[in-house]
Amino acid sequence: MAAAYRVDAQRWSELFETLMDTIEARFARPESRRRVRDFVAGLLAPLPVKNCWTIAEHAGDGGPGGMQDLIGRAGWDDAAVRADVREFVTARLGHPDGILVVDETGDLKKGVHTVGVQRQYSGTAGKIENCQLAVHLSYASPLGHTLLDVALYLPKSWSEDPARRAEAGVPDAVAFATKPQLARRLIETAVAGGLPCRWVAGDEAYGGDPQLAAALRSHRLGYVLAVACSHRAPTGLGVQRADQIAAGLPKQAWQRLSAGTGAKGFRYYDWAFIALPLAADAHRGHHSVLIRRNRTTGELAFYRCWSPEPVALQHLVAVAGRRWSIEESFQATKTGLGLDQHQHRRWRAWHRWTTLVIAAHAFLAAATTVNTETPDGLIAITVNELRRLFHALVIDPVRRVADVIAWSIYRRRHQDQAKASHYARQALTEP
Structure with missing residues (x-):
């Protein structure tokens, strides 16, 4: 029984050190190098809420200022760090049949200044809401899947409002770009960086853009x-609509195939x-249309496909099925790593x-490959x-009692100062 629960924590630790040593090289100051390691460790911790305060407390810092400085003011290039993460993913999860998946996710917000x-x-809320949207690129291979890059x-x-841009620190070089245009940039960056990949998958927001499809074909x-x-x-x-094509198909055109494994079994659909x-x-x-039919409801989904060489229907179905891996990544990073818990405008x-x-998610995805043998049962x-x-x-x-008490005092002092400030401000306007 003990063997069934054996894990290689030492190799996990070595893998974490490998990634963090690479990332830390992007930081000139020793304080920032220490803090970025502690920050990622805090993201991996089971904190009820993740922000600079809770991560600083987890790291044993005397206050949140150091972590806030790391995120807001310290000198480092986030794009260069994502390039390091891409190389890490290439080394640990890279495969010639790799699939790039693009999708956006939203963070609900109150106010107008973020x-x-x-x-x-x-799509997160399923309706129009006050929110941020970001286009994410993920990588899926037979070895695993992880988020890889992002574009806000x-x-x-915003892009046409100089005052708002200046207040939020938007670089002058950033101009308006559609979501498919952002996705194209992310994909081309990954390809130029040497990430092994053969396929791209995405939802209707990206499938409906002919310029993106043409760019993918140009990259083969x-x-x-x-x-x-x-x-x-x-x-x-x-020239026919996709639903017209589906309506004219004979019964024998449909095949029952699995789009992959799920928690409750194979995900079987009818495909044409x-x-x-x-x-x-x-x-x-080779251009084609792929149609998926739900075996219970009869609901149809349509895909536009292209490949440099002929491929079997099962292969296209497998690529379509891997698109859902990015949804799993969103869930894992939001519920476990605080992707949507930032408090930064x-x-x-x-x-x-x-x-x-x-970076934290890429580490977890790579670390799951360390234990390659899974005992029966x-x-x-x-990743979770x-x-x-x-x-x-x-x-x-190892938490010391003094650290816990010191943070309690720090929070209460900060809250007292904030309270006094609020009362003083109110006294200027109220009788």
């Missing part, structure tokens, strides 16, 4: 991109594949917080389970 916030549709969506209400990247039922494709019967030889362009390759601080969350160690084990076995600090 960079990028406005009333806009949020800056609406025109196959894609399985969701499209709307109104998407039009050239067929032997003329329609080749589109008339869609050939300068990039050559400015451009630089937002990107730094998100970058370090991505247990599932493989997940590894986070719990790693904190308990490797980074849990």
Whole structure:
């Protein structure tokens, strides 16, 4: 029984040190090098809320100022750190059949001062809300999957407002870009950085953009991109909507295939594949429409596909199924690593917080590959389970009573100062 519960915490620790040693090289000052390690460890900790205060307390600092400085004022390049994370992922999870997945996620906000916030549709909320949106790039391979890169969506209400830009510290070089344009930049950065990948997957927001699809073909990247039922494709019967194509298919055109494994079994759907030889362009390759039908409800989903070489239907189905890996990554980073718990309004601080969350998630994804053998009766160690084990076995600090009391005093003193300030301000306007 003891063997069934054996984990290699030492190798987890070595892997963490490898990643952090690389990241720390981006920091000139020794204080920042120590703090970034403590910050990532705090993100991995089971704190009820993650912010600079709680992470500083977890690290044993005397106050939150050091962590706030790391995120807001210290000199370091978050894009360079994400490049380090990409190289780490390439070494640990890289595979020739790797899949790049693009999707956006929203953080609900109150007020109008947080960079990028406005009333806009949020898939997280399922409706129009006051929120930020960010386009994320994730990497999925047979070895695992992780978030990889990010771009904050800056609406025109922000990009065309110099005063708001200046207040939030938006760099002058940042102009308005659509979500598909942001996704293209992220993908091209990953490809230029040497990340091994063969496919790209995304939802309708990206499948409906012909410029993104053309860019992927120019890089010889196959894609399985969701499209709307109104998407039009050239067929032997003329240009038809995707739902018209589906309506004209014979019964024998559908095949029952699994889009991958899930917690409750294989994810079986009915699938149909329609080749589109008339869609050939300068990039050559093979165009097609892929249609998925829910076996219970009959609901249809449509995908526009392209590959440099012919591929089997099962392969396209597998790529379509891997798109959901980014949703798992969003859930893991929001519930366990504080992706949406930042309290930063400015451009630089937002990107730094998100970058370090991505680094923490990449470490966890890579560490799950360390224990390659899973005993009978247990599932493989997940990212969430590894986070719990790693904190308990490797980074849990020995807390002194004096530290706990010192932080209680610090919080209460800060709250007293804030209270006095509020009363003094009120006294200037109230009788």
